[in-house]
Amino acid sequence: MKDAQTNQMTGAEAMVRMLQAHGVKHMFGLCGDTTLPFYDALARLDHGITHFLTRDERHASYMADAYARVTGKPGVCEGPSGGGATYILPGVVEASESSVPILAITTDVSTASRGKYPLTELDQQALFRPVSKWNTSLDNAARLPAAVRQAFRAMTTGRPGAVHLALPFDTQKAPVDEAEVWADPRHHAFPAERAAPDPQTIADAAEILAGARRAVAICGGGPVIAGAEDVLRRLAEALDMPVATTVSGQGAIAEKHPLALGVVGSNGGVASTRAVVDEADVVLFIGCRAGSVTTERWRSPPTGTTVIHIDSDPMVIGANYPTEVAICADARLALEALLSEIEPGNVAGYNGTQRAAAAWDAKLAAFHPLATSSETPIRPEAVVAALMDILDDDAVICADPGTPCPYFSAHYRWRTSGRQFITNRAHGALGYSLAAAMGAQVGRPDAKVLSVMGDGSFGFCCGEFETLVRYNLPITSIVFSNSVFGWIKAGQNAGFGQRFYNVDFSRTDHAAVARAFGVKAWTVEDPADLPRILREAIAHDGPTLVDVISQPLHEAAAPVSEWVA
Numbered sequence: 001m002k003d004a005q006t007n008q009m010t011g012a013e014a015m016v017r018m019l020q021a022h023g024v025k026h027m028f029g030l031c032g033d034t035t036l037p038f039y040d041a042l043a044r045l046d047h048g049i050t051h052f053l054t055r056d057e058r059h060a061s062y063m064a065d066a067y068a069r070v071t072g073k074p075g076v077c078e079g080p081s082g083g084g085a086t087y088i089l090p091g092v093v094e095a096s097e098s099s100v101p102i103l104a105i106t107t108d109v110s111t112a113s114r115g116k117y118p119l120t121e122l123d124q125q126a127l128f129r130p131v132s133k134w135n136t137s138l139d140n141a142a143r144l145p146a147a148v149r150q151a152f153r154a155m156t157t158g159r160p161g162a163v164h165l166a167l168p169f170d171t172q173k174a175p176v177d178e179a180e181v182w183a184d185p186r187h188h189a190f191p192a193e194r195a196a197p198d199p200q201t202i203a204d205a206a207e208i209l210a211g212a213r214r215a216v217a218i219c220g221g222g223p224v225i226a227g228a229e230d231v232l233r234r235l236a237e238a239l240d241m242p243v244a245t246t247v248s249g250q251g252a253i254a255e256k257h258p259l260a261l262g263v264v265g266s267n268g269g270v271a272s273t274r275a276v277v278d279e280a281d282v283v284l285f286i287g288c289r290a291g292s293v294t295t296e297r298w299r300s301p302p303t304g305t306t307v308i309h310i311d312s313d314p315m316v317i318g319a320n321y322p323t324e325v326a327i328c329a330d331a332r333l334a335l336e337a338l339l340s341e342i343e344p345g346n347v348a349g350y351n352g353t354q355r356a357a358a359a360w361d362a363k364l365a366a367f368h369p370l371a372t373s374s375e376t377p378i379r380p381e382a383v384v385a386a387l388m389d390i391l392d393d394d395a396v397i398c399a400d401p402g403t404p405c406p407y408f409s410a411h412y413r414w415r416t417s418g419r420q421f422i423t424n425r426a427h428g429a430l431g432y433s434l435a436a437a438m439g440a441q442v443g444r445p446d447a448k449v450l451s452v453m454g455d456g457s458f459g460f461c462c463g464e465f466e467t468l469v470r471y472n473l474p475i476t477s478i479v480f481s482n483s484v485f486g487w488i489k490a491g492q493n494a495g496f497g498q499r500f501y502n503v504d505f506s507r508t509d510h511a512a513v514a515r516a517f518g519v520k521a522w523t524v525e526d527p528a529d530l531p532r533i534l535r536e537a538i539a540h541d542g543p544t545l546v547d548v549i550s551q552p553l554h555e556a557a558a559p560v561s562e563w564v565a
Contacts, residue, residue, distance in 0.1 A: 007178045011141040012041040014176035015105070015167065018148040020047045021183035024076050026067060026442050028052045028060040032080020034107040034120065037172035052442065052471065054435070055463040057084050061091020062432050063439030064102040066398060066422050068095070071443040072227075073189050074155055078105040082120025085127060085166075090429050093131045096162035097426030098248065099225055101155035101190050103163055104128075110170040111139050124166040133161030141174035145181050152183070156190040159313040160225065191226055195312060197329035197337050205308045205325045206341035208282060212306075215241050215282040215350050218264060218294065221248035222287010222311060228332035229253065229417035232286070235339045240349035241284075242276060242356040246294045247409045249287070250421045255413045258353045262360065265294040266561045267425075268409030272362035274561070276355050277301050285309045287331045290320045293425070296561060310334045367411055370557060377551045378527045380407045380480060380558075386531045387450075388412060390538055395448045396420050398436040401428040402454035402487045403480040403553055410559035431460025434477060438464070441473045448538060451477040456485045458510055465517040468543045476537045477514070477545040483507045486553035493554035494563040514545040521545040 009017070015038060019027070027049060031039060042051060054060040057079035064075030075095075079088045085106040095102040109118045128135040134154035138144050151163045186192050209215055223232050232252055236243050236259045243253045244261040247268055253260045264273050274296065277283065283301045287310065288294060295301070298320055309317045310327040317326040327334050371385035384407050387397075393415045399408050405423050414420055422440060424432040437451035453461070458479050468475060489503040511521035520540055522533045524547070537544040553563075 008175040009178055009181075010037065010041065010172065011138070011144050011167070011174050011176055012037040012172040013045060014141070014144050014181055015148070015172070016041045016045050016047050016049070017181045018145055018183065019049060019076065021181060022148070022152050023073065023188040024049055026050050026052065027076040027078060028054055028063040028067075028439065029078035030054050030057050030060060030080070030084065032084050032107065034081040034109060034169050035078070037169065038078070038107060038167065052438075052467070054467055057087035058090050058431075059435035059461065059464050059467075061088045061095070061102065061104060062435035063442070064104075065091055065095040065098070065100050066436035066439035067443040068100050068102055069419050069422055070396065070440045074152065075100070075102040075439065076105070077102060078107070080120070081106060081108045081124070082122055085122055085124050089127065089131065090427070092128065092162045092164060094424050094426050094429065094432070096132055098424070099160045099221060101160040101162065103151055103155060103165065104132075105165050105167055107172070108137065108166045108168045111168045112170060124164070128164040132164045135164035135166075137166035137168065138171050139168060141171045141176050142180075144171065144176055149184060149187075152187040156187045156192040158195075160190045191312070191330060194226075194330035194333055195328070197327045197334045199337070201325055201327045202334070202337045202341050205327060205338055208306060208308060208324060209239060209284070209342065212282040213350060214280050215239065215284060216261070216276055216280040217241055217243045217284040217286055218277070218288055219243060219245045219249040219252035219286045220288030220294070221246070222331040223252040223335075224249065224419055226287065226331040228335050231332060231335040231339055233257065233417070235335055235342070236352070238339060238342050238344055240352040242350070242352040244273060244277065246288055246425070247405065247423060248425045250409065250414060251418050252286075254415060254417045256415045259356055261356045262363070262413075263409045264300070266296050267293050268406050268559050269296075269561065270363050270366070270410060270559050272359040274300055276359055280305060282306045282308065285311070286335070287311055289316050295320065363410070366557070374527055376525060376527065377482065377549050378524070378530060379551050380556065381411060382527050382530055383478065383480070383548060383550070384408060384411045386534050389531065390535055391450075392448060394420070395450065396422065396437075396440045396444060397450045397452060398433040398440060399423040400430060400433040400453040400457040402430065402456060402485070403482070403550070404433070404452040404454065406559050408452065430454075430457040433457065434461040434464050434468070437475045437477070438468060438471075438473055441475055449475050451475055453477065453479055454486060455479055455481045455483065455508060455510065458508070462513060465514055465519055465543070469518040472542055474540070474542055479510045479545065479547045480550040481507065481510060481547050482550050482552040484552050490553040490558065490560070490563050510547040511545060519543045519545050521547065523547040523549070525549045
């Protein structure tokens with residue numbers, strides 16, 4: 001309890017007050033023995049923070065991840081020592097590699113008991129060191145407020161990322177000076193303290209773009225994180241330059257815009273969009289790591305293409321391609337500077353509108369007959385087409401890897417810019433989308449949020465349907481049910497002589513499982529019934545699930561280049 005004479009509070013109380021001071025309104029987590037003082041402080045103090053109890057720590061971290069993506073504020077998750085720390089780790093890895101700021105707090109055994117074999121002892125600082133942007137153990141209660149400030153500064157500045165704080169049991173009970181409890185308001189949101197570009201690099205980039213004839217921009221997640229969508233659109237229009245995105249970069253430009261090319265790369269890209277990149281004389285990477293998926297294993301764009309690279313992380317620029325101009329800066333500030341440098345009369349234009357339209361025409365010509373097919377099992381394209389007709393422009397779709405990711409990346413055509421599509425492209429763990437949808441719904445309560453998963457992913461996350469019902473979050477889950485770890489089987493089909501080994505499992509009645517948790521659920525086998533059932537599910541005012549008996553990936557025309565080849 002707070003000591004009025006010395007103006008002290010406990011470490012647990014100080015942690016709550018520090019979160020409050022940093023503008024935290026929601027957090028996600030799971031209780032444990034080492035968390036008792038922290039939970040007691042949350043119970044006693046008036047702080048305005050809503051805590052969401054999850055069914056495991058992994059999903060708490062996924063919720064914090066998606067919450068941060070849709071709100072522009074750091075997500076906060078917590079869990080206990082031992083298994084709690086190991087379970088929360090996957091979400092920390094994903095967020096940090098995706099440049100998403102989350103704070104993971106894991107309580108710990110007392111510092112005085114270390115080395116005495118206490119239950120759940122674990123070197124948390126060593127565990128989180130390689131997978132977080134910054135982490136520490138709060139062994140000294142007097143330093144707790146300063147460390148929390150450092151955590152918020154680390155995760156919101158430069159390239160955003162995940163941070164971790166270990167909170168020992170005795171630190172939670174030790175005294176903290178109330179005067180030390182304050183926050184820097186600049187670190188309540190991200191990106192904070194943006195870096196401006198070097199004017200010379202902007203001038204050099206503008207000169208190259210003025211002389212180009214077939215330039216193309218490829219956007220990763222950076223423009224969306226930086227809120228650079230409007231200036232990106234204006235720059236593209238000034239140059240008549242087509243704009244492609246990675247899967248994580250979807251939302252950088254509305255895909256109905258005449259210059260939007262859609263997703264490129266081995267997951268969601270198609271031959272017609274790949275051709276635009278391959279034929280480019282200049283590629284402008286914006287907030288994009290130019291990794292293996294985006295570049296088809298560094299084959300597209302081909303070697304010799306002139307590259308201009310904008311990124312807030314200097315280690316990204318030039319890592320994979322010789323770079324003519326390196327612009328280490330915030331994406332929005334860099335694009336604003338570049339737009340101000342462009343002289344429209346000196347730019348011939350790149351025929352971007354025609355190039356983008358031709359790529360979409362080719363893609364839609366292949367998509368339409370599959371989307372309207374009456375064959376069973378139901379084709380995934382039919383689900384995407386139906387949802388495009390049903391959902392409002394502000395809907396948020398959270399997709400798991402496997403069946404959902406390539407189909408939605410390639411074929412769901414986003415009508416507005418901004419963060420509306422969320423998928424875990426850094427490490428691709430199954431079971432992400434349901435928790436991500438819950439975090440997104442908490443962060444954006446007025447939007448319709450969907451979780452789209454395969455049945456392999458369903459097995460990873462189904463316990464969280466109880467959480468979904470307990471908080472009555474009106475999320476619609478769609479399960480592609482085909483009784484297989486489809487991505488692996490498709491790889492065995494394409495590259496390993498169709499030697500299908502240990503990838504098939506038994507069919508689950510996912511609708512029945514969902515109903516057991518209290519979710520309103522349907523099963524659909526006939527594609528003619530699909531639009532009606534999806535409309536009913538989306539219109540319902542509580543949690544819903546649609547179990548779609550669907551075509552497996554190894555038999556499908558999935559937009560994944562290595563399978564096509």
